[in-house]
Amino acid sequence: MPLNQLLTETDNPGGxxxxxxxxxxxxxLREVIQAIAQLKETTxxxxxxxxxxxxxxxxxxxxxxxxxxxxxxxxH
Numbered sequence: 001m002p003l004n005q006l007l008t009e010t011d012n013p014g015g016x017x018x019x020x021x022x023x024x025x026x027x028x029l030r031e032v033i034q035a036i037a038q039l040k041e042t043t044x045x046x047x048x049x050x051x052x053x054x055x056x057x058x059x060x061x062x063x064x065x066x067x068x069x070x071x072x073x074x075x076h
Contacts, residue, residue: 003047
C-alpha cells in the first residue's frame with residue numbers, strides 16, 4: 001500500500017482486553033505502527049505522521065466533523 005493511502009485503526013479496542021486481560025488501546029496501535037515502519041523500512045514517527053496527515057486529508061471536507069477539526073489543531 002502506498003504511504004499516501006495508509007491509515008491505522010482498531011476494529012475493537014476492547015477485544016484484546018476480553019481475550020488477554022490486557023488493555024489494547026492505544027498500546028496496540030503503537031505496536032502496529034512499529035510493525036508497519038519495519039515493513040516500509042522507515043521510522044514509527046514517519047508512519048504516525050503520515051497516517052495522521054492521511055486521516056486529516058480524508059476528513060477535511062466532512063461537515064459532520066467540523067467541530068473536531070476546530071478542537072484538534074492537527075486536523076486543520
